[in-house]
Amino acid sequence: MEKNKLKKIIIEIFEKFKLSKKHSVICAEAIINAELVGAPTHGLSRLKMYCDRIQKKLINPKPKIKIKNISKSVTHINADDSIGFVAADTAIKKAIKNAKKTGIGLVAVKNSGHYGMSGYYAEQAVKKNMLTLIFTNAPPAIAPHGAIKSLFGTNPICFGSPTGSKVPFILDTSVSMINRGKIRVASRSNSKIPEGVALDKFGNPTTNAKKALEGVQLPIAGFRGSGLAWMVDILSGVYTGGNHGGKVKDPFDDFSGPQNIGHLFIVIKANLFQPNYKKRIKENIKRIKKLPKLKGLNEILYPGENKYRRYKKNFKFEIEIPKNIMEDIQNLLK
Amino acid sequence: MEKNKLKKIIIEIFEKFKLSKKHSVICAEAIINAELVGAPTHGLSRLKMYCDRIQKKLINPKPKIKIKNISKSVTHINADDSIGFVAADTAIKKAIKNAKKTGIGLVAVKNSGHYGMSGYYAEQAVKKNMLTLIFTNAPPAIAPHGAIKSLFGTNPICFGSPTGSKVPFILDTSVSMINRGKIRVASRSNSKIPEGVALDKFGNPTTNAKKALEGVQLPIAGFRGSGLAWMVDILSGVYTGGNHGGKVKDPFDDFSGPQNIGHLFIVIKANLFQPNYKKRIKENIKRIKKLPKLKGLNEILYPGENKYRRYKKNFKFEIEIPKNIMEDIQNLLK
Numbered sequence: 001m002e003k004n005k006l007k008k009i010i011i012e013i014f015e016k017f018k019l020s021k022k023h024s025v026i027c028a029e030a031i032i033n034a035e036l037v038g039a040p041t042h043g044l045s046r047l048k049m050y051c052d053r054i055q056k057k058l059i060n061p062k063p064k065i066k067i068k069n070i071s072k073s074v075t076h077i078n079a080d081d082s083i084g085f086v087a088a089d090t091a092i093k094k095a096i097k098n099a100k101k102t103g104i105g106l107v108a109v110k111n112s113g114h115y116g117m118s119g120y121y122a123e124q125a126v127k128k129n130m131l132t133l134i135f136t137n138a139p140p141a142i143a144p145h146g147a148i149k150s151l152f153g154t155n156p157i158c159f160g161s162p163t164g165s166k167v168p169f170i171l172d173t174s175v176s177m178i179n180r181g182k183i184r185v186a187s188r189s190n191s192k193i194p195e196g197v198a199l200d201k202f203g204n205p206t207t208n209a210k211k212a213l214e215g216v217q218l219p220i221a222g223f224r225g226s227g228l229a230w231m232v233d234i235l236s237g238v239y240t241g242g243n244h245g246g247k248v249k250d251p252f253d254d255f256s257g258p259q260n261i262g263h264l265f266i267v268i269k270a271n272l273f274q275p276n277y278k279k280r281i282k283e284n285i286k287r288i289k290k291l292p293k294l295k296g297l298n299e300i301l302y303p304g305e306n307k308y309r310r311y312k313k314n315f316k317f318e319i320e321i322p323k324n325i326m327e328d329i330q331n332l333l334k
Numbered sequence: 335m336e337k338n339k340l341k342k343i344i345i346e347i348f349e350k351f352k353l354s355k356k357h358s359v360i361c362a363e364a365i366i367n368a369e370l371v372g373a374p375t376h377g378l379s380r381l382k383m384y385c386d387r388i389q390k391k392l393i394n395p396k397p398k399i400k401i402k403n404i405s406k407s408v409t410h411i412n413a414d415d416s417i418g419f420v421a422a423d424t425a426i427k428k429a430i431k432n433a434k435k436t437g438i439g440l441v442a443v444k445n446s447g448h449y450g451m452s453g454y455y456a457e458q459a460v461k462k463n464m465l466t467l468i469f470t471n472a473p474p475a476i477a478p479h480g481a482i483k484s485l486f487g488t489n490p491i492c493f494g495s496p497t498g499s500k501v502p503f504i505l506d507t508s509v510s511m512i513n514r515g516k517i518r519v520a521s522r523s524n525s526k527i528p529e530g531v532a533l534d535k536f537g538n539p540t541t542n543a544k545k546a547l548e549g550v551q552l553p554i555a556g557f558r559g560s561g562l563a564w565m566v567d568i569l570s571g572v573y574t575g576g577n578h579g580g581k582v583k584d585p586f587d588d589f590s591g592p593q594n595i596g597h598l599f600i601v602i603k604a605n606l607f608q609p610n611y612k613k614r615i616k617e618n619i620k621r622i623k624k625l626p627k628l629k630g631l632n633e634i635l636y637p638g639e640n641k642y643r644r645y646k647k648n649f650k651f652e653i654e655i656p657k658n659i660m661e662d663i664q665n666l667l668k
Contacts, residue, residue, distance in 0.1 A: 073407050074437040076607045103408040106438050108607045131573065133467075146634045147625035159565040169568070171561040203628050220555035227505040227637040230622070231493040234503070238614045239465065240607055245621035266600065273410045273442045273574055280572045287579035288564070291481035294537050300480045303561040 002318050007032055010047065013332045017054045018061035019083070027085045030116045035319050038310040041181050042116045044321060048328040049251050050083060058258045059083050059113055065090055073102045077109045078241075081258040084115030088263060092121040095267040096128050105267040110241035113259045114138070114251050119172035119307070122160030125267045126168040133266040134158040135236040137243075139250040139259075142176050143216035145226035148203035150216045151246040154180075155232035162270050163285060163302070164278035170304030175229045176217050183209050183217070236262045336652050341366055347381065347666045351388045352395035357420045364419045364450045369653050372644040375515050376450045378655060382662040383585050384417060392592045393417050393447055399424055407436045411443045412575075415592040418449030422597060426455040429601040430462050439601040444575035447593045448472070448585050453506035453641070456494030459601045460502040467600040468492040469570040471577075473584040473593075476510050477550035479560035482537035484550045485580040488514075489566035496604050497619060497636070498612035504638030509563045510551050517543050517551070570596045 001009075007028045014024035027050070034043035053059040063082035067090070069075050075094050079087035091107045098105030115121070118134040125132040138153025154174035161169040177197035186193050186209035198212035199205055206212050219225030237244025242262020249259045270277045289300050321329070335343075341362045348358035361384070368377035387393040397416035401424070403409050409428050413421035425441045432439030449455070452468045459466035472487025488508035495503040511531035520527050520543035532546035533539055540546055553559030571578025576596020583593045604611040623634050655663070 070606060071407075071436045071438075073405075074606060102405045102436075104405075104438060104440050106602065110607075131569070144622050144625060144634055146628055146631050147622070148628055149625045151622060151625060157562070159569075161568055169564075171565050173558045173561055175558075177555070203626075220558055221511070223637075224507045224509075224554055227507055228491070230503075230636065231505050234495055234615065234618065235465070235493075238608075238618050239604075239611065244614070245618040268440065270573075272404060272408060273444075274572075277573065280578070281568065284568065284572050284579040288478050288481070288485060291478060291483045291485060292537075294480055294482055297480050300478055302564065303557075 001321055003032060003036075003315075006319055006321075009329060009333065013047065013051065013329070014061075016332070017051050019054075019086075020062070023061075023083070023086045026089045027083060030085045030089075030120055032319070033120055033311075034116055036311045036314045037117070037119075037307045038314065039117060041179075044319075044325050044329075046114070046116075046251075047325070048332065051332055053113070053251060053255070054083075056255050058255060060258075063087075067094065073098050073104050073106055075105075075107045076240075077107060079109055079112040081111050081113070081260075084113040084259075084261065087112035088115035088121050091263060091265050092124050092132075092134075092267070095132070095265040096125055096130060099125075099130055099267040099269055100128075103269050103272045105265070107265040107267075108240035109263040109265075110260065111258065112242070112261045112263055114261065115263065117172060118156050118158030119160070119170040119304070121265070122158050122170050122172065123168055126160045126162050126170070129162055129270045131161045131268050131270055132159070134160075134263070135232045136263040137233050137237045137248055137261060139248045139254075140246050141180060141217055142219050142226075142229055143199065144230065145219065145223040148199060148201075148216060152219070152226070152229035152233055153248060155229045155236075157228060157232060160304075161281060162278060164282040167308045168304050169281070169285075169302050170307065172303070175219050175225045175232070177220055177225075178217065180217065183212050187213055235264045240264060335655055337366060337370075337649075340653055340655075343663060343667065344381065347385065347663070348395075350666070351385050353388075353417070353420075354396070357395075357417070360423045361417060361419045364423075364454055366653070367454055367645075368450055370645045370648045371451070371453075371641045372648065373451060375513075378653075378659050378663075380448070380450075380585075381659070382666065385666055387447070387585060387589070388417075390589050392589060394592075397421075401428065407432050407438050407440055409439075409441045410574075411441060413443055413446040415445050415447070415594075418447040418593075418595065421446035422449035422455050425597060425599050426458050426466075426468075426601070429466070429599040430459055430464060433459075433464055433601040433603055434462075437603050437606045439599070441599045441601075442574035443597040443599075444594065445592065446576070446595045446597055448595065449597065451506060452490050452492030453494070453504040453638070455599070456492050456504050456506065457502055460494045460496050460504070463496055463604045465496075465602050465604055466492075466494045468494075468597070469566045470597040471567050471571045471582055471595060473582045473588075474580050475514060475551055476553050476560075476563055477533065478564065479553065479557040482533060482535075482550060486553070486560070486563035486567055487582060489563045489570075491562060491566060494638075495615060496612060498616040501642045502638050503615070503619075503636050504641065506637070509553050509559045509566070511554055511559075512551065514551065517546050521547055569598045574598060 063080035095105035240262035429439035574596035
């Protein structure tokens with residue numbers, strides 16, 4: 001479907017579900033961005049879920065978002081169970097504003113929900129010539145090192161920086177070995193998953209996708225990745241007032257209450273210490289790109305380059321919508 | 335050797351090499367701490383190196399450390415080629431002070447050197463009831479994803495938090511699959527190293543330790559770890575004014591100039607958003623420790639617990655000093 005037409009439809013759906021025009025636009029833009037960067041798991045495939053949760057009063061379509069300024073740099077946001085997109089958009093804009101004034105902005109959010117991709121908000125800061133670190137927790141997906149039960153979410157660590165070119169440096173990495181989606185695909189096609197990415201329900205390593213789905217996913221690099229996932233849970237959940245320690249609800253199948261996800265946004269001015277920051281990072285990237293490469297590899301890419309290329313390419317075309325999602329959309333419009 | 339006796343000797347050595355009494359004490363305490371927590375690679379084994387670099391005028395024993403306050407939260411430190419311990423100690427104390435005033439402290443350091451372990455400085459912040467993120471770069475050790483030449487350092491990511499108990503949460507993790515020290519040990523004993531941790535000099539995977547030493551070490555989790563190492567290089571090097579992009583000199587064998595390592599310290603008050611932070615993190619840790627465990631495992635530990643236990647145990651005994659290091663010490667005292 002043509003992008004602008006799709007955007008109008010998404011806005012119409014969210015307005016139908018009682019979101020304000022402004023909030024509906026924020027959500028529609030984030031969802032379309034996910035499709036364009038090639039992350040459909042964070043795009044249209046979640047539209048019905050968001051609407052279901054609104055209908056079940058687990059997402060508040062008319063949130064009274066409370067913004068509490070603690071100092072010129074520091075703000076706390078109680079998102080009042082708003083849809084995650086709106087909470088995150090409010091928070092990154094506030095963090096940028098604080099950083100403009102004092103060099104650094106720290107914004108903590110509680111009572112939020114799934115907000116799509118951290119990198120999308122990081123890009124807003126980078127466009128204002130700022131660096132950013134963004135942390136959010138998520139429903140249980142990964143077993144802590146030594147455990148045989150999932151508790152940590154995929155808990156992404158996101159870092160963004162200007163590069164002196166139009167392609168931002170956006171690292172947005174989960175700390176799981178493999179996406180759950182890939183295990184699901186392998187399970188359906190009866191193919192194996194790589195070694196070392198999952199355990200079965202008894203805690204034994206498995207390459208059987210079905211057994212992995214009944215078991216747990218493993219963090220990257222054992223205790224290192226487990227420690228990073230734990231750090232993200234503390235920074236975004238324990239610290240902000242959000243749910244934590246395995247209590248973030250799965251948005252697709254747990255309707256026992258709002259998700260209460262927490263997020264933490266740190267934004268710092270790029271030229272706070274070095275007026276020639278852009279020149280410095282350009283030089284940094286140049287040195288790394290010039291390194292001798294693995295056989296068959298033409299280019300070393302920095303985080304965010306691939307995504308940017310996918311965006312540029314996809315932008316030229318209509319967005320392909322799978323049949324089942326098209327049906328969702330038609331039902332939501334009814 | 336008895337700890338206090340050893341401390342006196344280290345202080346004597348640094349004073350002999352023209353450091354002030356105050357700075358010598360800072361160095362001695364950091365070095366002894368590394369021995370006590372079971373990280374001898376960051377302790378006495380580096381003493382001769384530090385003194386060599388002072389003698390070659392690559393570390394400045396009488397630095398004029400310039401502290402520039404940019405805002406109430408933000409400070410830049412030009413460490414004037416000071417020994418890393420002193421630069422980092424100055425920086426973390428300043429970051430804590432800034433955070434006390436405004437909730438958050440951001441301190442960037444340039445013209446510093448190897449400062450031992452990030453976790454040691456994180457503990458200072460945690461003792462003041464603060465959370466901290468600490469980034470530092472290091473000499474080339476890891477190949478960026480897709481490259482067959484080392485450029486990133488082991489570039490640790492360090493995060494510390496109070497826990498409501500006397501054992502702090504200190505994650506201090508390098509982003510390499512394996513410590514270089516372990517490859518050296520394997521090389522000497524002609525034993526193999528694990529698969530997937532290193533490439534030979536032609537870019538082929540190897541389990542031969544000698545070939546790995548001639549080749550490169552790999553980051554954790556491929557592009558994810560490579561991205562994290564890159565992030566640390568940007569935050570601690572590009573951003574602060576330190577060396578970056580492979581230009582940090584190896585302290586042991588590159589005497590062509592000062593290291594000019596950069597560090598970045600972010601410190602935030604634990605109870606900035608949630609007055610009951612300690613209760614919340616206690617609950618978080620309790621939930622995770624209660625999870626069902628892998629067969630044969632009695633306990634899930636949080637990052638920092640193991641180190642704390644080693645410290646407590648080692649504290650009761652004298653510090654064992656290998657013969658070659660004892661000879662170094664005797665020579666340095668001459």
